[in-house]
Amino acid sequence: MISFEPITADTMYIVSEIINSNEAYNVLENGKKERGEEELFKEYMNEKTDSYFIKADDTYVGVIDYMKQNPNDDHPWIGAFIIHSAYHNFSFGTQAYLAFEDKLKEEGVSVLRLGVLSQNPRAKLFWERLGFTHYATKPLHHNQVNCLGKEI
Template sequence: MSVTFIRSTPEQLTEELAIINSNPDYNLLSHGKAVLTAGELQEEHLQAQQLGAERKLIMQDDTPIGIVELLPLYPQDGYPWLGLFMINGSKRRSGYGALAWQAVEQMLLQRGIHELRLAVIAENEPAHAFWKKQQFHYVKPSVNHTGLNVIIYEKQLDIPILS
């Protein structure tokens, strides 16, 4: 079982929307509704592009199973950030998240990125557990650009993941 990445383009909007809407609990926390529209997803893409983020589909063979969005340098704090990491809801709890994260981490190390920050919505307990298991450490609470309470985590990427 392995994963690869392809650059996300407007042509993959349908695939991305299917992945995002397969996670209604996250959508409720982040957007206040279970299902997002294509227009809302396009707006997220535009905001990410304006910050310099790169968005990729996580592929297993020829099937998109997730989305990863990386911001190599967040201007407000000078850190690289993970803006989004989502696995299709049908693939959750089957090892794909950890597998995909390991591939992302290797990609970042190959680019010379050795530390990374991310923010988790305060009420998103499954995400807190996942990122702690991936050796991310608590930094501080904050409020994100949409006004949600979040917890910021970071990781030194050259530290090996322990199972």
């Protein structure tokens, strides 16, 4: 069963393990294989987003970072959705997203957006299979991001 557990300062070492298990993604996003503790702390321990572990029963399989209202467009956004590399290809990503979508529906959310790096076609396909559609491409730092949205 998939569940969500809030990330805390005391559990940041687990975040680091999950994020840094995905070296190829880290290179795409940041140009380096690993992300440091300070960088991850700023991203996952802030007041602008809600950050959760994705758990399969008692196992930490991923992280999700969610912004209830993006100030750029006033819509809710998934900022990060990362499954530990050891758990790729076991459908945890799909199960986790569907469970998170159910959670958002219960909270009254009707539209959800996210961004996918243009150099990550596998991720774009993942989200499109879950019903997200492309509506814009925008620059982000040294990357291009495909903006996807879905009515839930």
